[in-house]
Amino acid sequence: xxxxxxxxIKGHVDALATGFKYLAEPNRMTLNYxxxxxxxxxxxxxxxxxxxxxxxxxxxxxxxxxxxxISMLDLTDAxxxxxxxxxIDWGLCIFCYFCVDICPTDAFQTSQVHDKAFYSETExxxxxxxxxxYPYDYSKRPDYKEIYESFHDVAPDDPSAGSKKVVxxxxxxxxxxxxxxxxx
Amino acid sequence: MGGGADGVAYFGNLETVSKKxxxxxxxxxxxxxxxxxxxxxxxxxxxLMTSCCGTEFAAASGPRFDLERLGFLPFGGPRQTNxxxxxxxxxxxxxxxVRIVWxxxxxxxxxxxxxxxxxxxxxxxxxxxxxxxxxxxxxxIFLAGCPPRPEALARAVVMLQESIVKNRPPAAxxxxxxxxxxPGPKDVVEAVSK
Amino acid sequence: xxxxxxxxxxxxxVSFIEYILPPIxxxxxxxxxxxxxxxxxxxxxxxRKVAAKTQLRxxxxxxxxxxxxxxxxxxxxxxxxxxxxxxPAGADVFAYIQAPGLLMAFGLLPLIxxxxxxxxANIFPANYSLLIxxxxxxxxxxxxxxxxxxxxxxxxxxxxxxxxxxxxSYEIPLILSILSMILLYGSVNAINGVSFQIGRGIPGIVLNxxxxxxxxxxxxxxxxRFPFEISEAESEVVMGPYTEYxxxxxxxxxxxxxxxxxxxxxxxxxxxxxxxxxxxxxxxAASGVVGGLLLPGLVVFIKALIVMAFLxxxxxxxxxxxxxxxxxxxxxxxxxxxxxxVALSMALVWSGLV
Numbered sequence: 001x002x003x004x005x006x007x008x009i010k011g012h013v014d015a016l017a018t019g020f021k022y023l024a025e026p027n028r029m030t031l032n033y034x035x036x037x038x039x040x041x042x043x044x045x046x047x048x049x050x051x052x053x054x055x056x057x058x059x060x061x062x063x064x065x066x067x068x069x070i071s072m073l074d075l076t077d078a079x080x081x082x083x084x085x086x087x088i089d090w091g092l093c094i095f096c097y098f099c100v101d102i103c104p105t106d107a108f109q110t111s112q113v114h115d116k117a118f119y120s121e122t123e124x125x126x127x128x129x130x131x132x133x134y135p136y137d138y139s140k141r142p143d144y145k146e147i148y149e150s151f152h153d154v155a156p157d158d159p160s161a162g163s164k165k166v167v168x169x170x171x172x173x174x175x176x177x178x179x180x181x182x183x184x
Numbered sequence: 185m186g187g188g189a190d191g192v193a194y195f196g197n198l199e200t201v202s203k204k205x206x207x208x209x210x211x212x213x214x215x216x217x218x219x220x221x222x223x224x225x226x227x228x229x230x231x232l233m234t235s236c237c238g239t240e241f242a243a244a245s246g247p248r249f250d251l252e253r254l255g256f257l258p259f260g261g262p263r264q265t266n267x268x269x270x271x272x273x274x275x276x277x278x279x280x281x282v283r284i285v286w287x288x289x290x291x292x293x294x295x296x297x298x299x300x301x302x303x304x305x306x307x308x309x310x311x312x313x314x315x316x317x318x319x320x321x322x323x324x325i326f327l328a329g330c331p332p333r334p335e336a337l338a339r340a341v342v343m344l345q346e347s348i349v350k351n352r353p354p355a356a357x358x359x360x361x362x363x364x365x366x367p368g369p370k371d372v373v374e375a376v377s378k
Numbered sequence: 379x380x381x382x383x384x385x386x387x388x389x390x391x392v393s394f395i396e397y398i399l400p401p402i403x404x405x406x407x408x409x410x411x412x413x414x415x416x417x418x419x420x421x422x423x424x425x426r427k428v429a430a431k432t433q434l435r436x437x438x439x440x441x442x443x444x445x446x447x448x449x450x451x452x453x454x455x456x457x458x459x460x461x462x463x464x465x466p467a468g469a470d471v472f473a474y475i476q477a478p479g480l481l482m483a484f485g486l487l488p489l490i491x492x493x494x495x496x497x498x499a500n501i502f503p504a505n506y507s508l509l510i511x512x513x514x515x516x517x518x519x520x521x522x523x524x525x526x527x528x529x530x531x532x533x534x535x536x537x538x539x540x541x542x543x544x545x546x547s548y549e550i551p552l553i554l555s556i557l558s559m560i561l562l563y564g565s566v567n568a569i570n571g572v573s574f575q576i577g578r579g580i581p582g583i584v585l586n587x588x589x590x591x592x593x594x595x596x597x598x599x600x601x602x603r604f605p606f607e608i609s610e611a612e613s614e615v616v617m618g619p620y621t622e623y624x625x626x627x628x629x630x631x632x633x634x635x636x637x638x639x640x641x642x643x644x645x646x647x648x649x650x651x652x653x654x655x656x657x658x659x660x661x662x663a664a665s666g667v668v669g670g671l672l673l674p675g676l677v678v679f680i681k682a683l684i685v686m687a688f689l690x691x692x693x694x695x696x697x698x699x700x701x702x703x704x705x706x707x708x709x710x711x712x713x714x715x716x717x718x719x720v721a722l723s724m725a726l727v728w729s730g731l732v
Contacts, residue, residue: 210460219456219457222454223457225450226457246435247433247435248435250430250436252426252430253437253439253447254440255440255441255447255453255454260612260613261616261620263622264623264628266457290461290464290625291462
């Protein structure tokens with residue numbers, strides 16, 4: 001019984017000592033997000049876009065997509081030529097990258113952008129990164145040509161583009177630390 | 185002091201007067217900007233974990249991403265909070281809880297739909313037992329990802345703060361009832377053809 | 379009218395400073411309302427910040443980046459002030475609305491009777507200060523129980539019942555701890571206690587460490603700091619007695635533990651830490667406001683601030699006791715420690731060592 005009681009007192013003292021240690025010498029591992037952002041690995045599955053020049057409209061991505069986030073649209077370009085192009089609904093996409101893997105012509109332009117949020121539901125249902133408006137029959141839109149020429153080949157804009165990019169490093173003594181890639 | 189000739193003070197109905205005074209104060213620019221500033225740095229989400237995005241929510245409050253920097257403090261009771269983060273799939277059973285908790289919260293309240301399941305259904309898009317979050321409560325911010333990283337949740341909070349400062353009213357004030365389901369492609373085609 | 383004017387004129391500036399200003403100063407400025415409000419803002423911020431620092435993170439920051447987010451509590455207060463105030467359908471409306479006000483009033487009342495300087499004896503009757511402070515401190519939990527009962531909520535009720543159990547368990551140790559100091563100082567006047575400590579040159583915490591430790595434990599319990607944050611345990615009973623309260627009323631409810639913490643810390647530094655010890659005002663200085671009230675008050679306040687900072691630091695270190703563990707500690711170990719403290723004081727007095 002005395003042994004247990006001694007252990008109990010030792011436990012209180014140890015807890016307080018550990019707390020004071022971290023209070024005196026803070027060992028913070030926080031990423032200051034809106035000011036800093038992490039440089040992720042090259043093959044991180046982020047938002048993606050479709051390169052219009054490379055896409056052949058084979059519909060394989062639509063077939064393989066597990067949540068049916070991709071649906072093929074019949075588009076008509078400026079020359080009156082009919083094309084099939086995938087529309088991506090970010091409200092369904094689970095970022096599995098099956099579409100990127102299966103694409104025979106590597107038409108998907110991938111990115112590491114992962115922190116996008118939307119104010120309304122019309123913003124995230126997109127054709128090639130452009131907000132999709134209902135009715136999405138693009139031939140009926142007056143500015144169709146302009147948009148059709150500008151939207152493709154463009155990766156989604158990065159909301160944290162202006163922030164300082166850092167790389168997480170594991171240090172055995174200090175835990176997680178962040179380093180700037182420019183530094184040695 | 186003052187008032188009628190017979191020495192009786194006329195204040196009117198106290199409740200009406202106080203309500204009028206409060207609404208007058210809230211319309212003043214400086215008071216409104218002060219309230220917005222308070223709301224911006226005091227977004228307390230209620231603990232309500234509907235699904236797996238809750239792990240990312242917990243990570244966002246942990247030491248590595250620490251959203252308490254932005255004044256984002258997860259709190260136990262719904263009466264004291266003003267934000268609800270719907271974390272992932274809402275089954276029919278959890279949808280009821282989400283609605284109840286949302287109705288328990290006091291008036292200026294915001295909703296973040298986190299993850300694909302809360303937005304359009306995600307991988308459970310045709311399940312018999314799930315319901316998109318936008319059919320349950322009016323939503324302010326949609327956050328894509330399966331699940332979104334904690335930084336993405338931070339981005340959603342930053343966007344919400346920006347919208348509060350820009351005087352964008354909460355979706356709960358605009359949509360009195362739950363939003364109707366967005367028509368899918370087939371519905372639109374039918375509607376247009378008619 | 380002329381009579382009143384002549385009466386006003388007869389009250390000279392000197393008598394105004396001597397008789398009217400000190401009580402106003404004492405109640406409004408220090409240790410009263412203004413300092414309480416500032417202390418509240420600072421302490422809640424400090425609690426969040428210290429817990430964050432110990433848990434390897436930053437805590438509130440972006441609200442004012444340059445000063446480490448020190449005005450975070452102001453933002454929270456503004457948000458709470460303009461939120462909707464909800465009265466539950468089943469609530470006892472009268473009790474539901476008046477309970478937080480009563481709670482606040484009885485939380486602030488002990489501050490009047492804690493002497494923070496020798497000049498205090500000129501303002502209020504100080505002869506029975508400890509006898510008045512102790513019941514006033516003990517009475518606040520009754521309104522916590524009223525709060526929980528009026529809300530018509532299971533969690534509120536369970537939380538307030540927990541509060542009631544704990545109050546009963548820790549009342550006797552608190553009284554025994556203060557009784558041992560009363561025996562030691564030979565007076566229920568706290569000013570005499572301080573002069574006893576200054577005269578012997580030994581603070582009370584060295585004279586009777588058992589009573590000091592016991593008082594510290596009871597202080598943690600009464601103010602709901604960890605590890606005794608049982609009645610508001612978030613993971614068990616949602617917010618305890620305050621579950622149904624929204625808007626400013628919740629703010630009042632939540633600030634009460636900090637006000638209690640403040641009054642307890644002032645009492646602790648007066649009883650055990652030598653009061654205004656480094657400053658020993660002479661008889662002439664003690665009869666003035668500055669030398670007798672403000673400077674000693676500053677010293678007592680700094681000591682109380684250190685005690686409060688230690689207690690809010692405990693949040694970062696401890697988990698939470700179960701209710702049965704806490705009650706066992708209260709009835710089993712704390713009561714025996716209380717008897718030991720009384721016995722130690724008696725031994726010291728009878729042996730003539732002090």
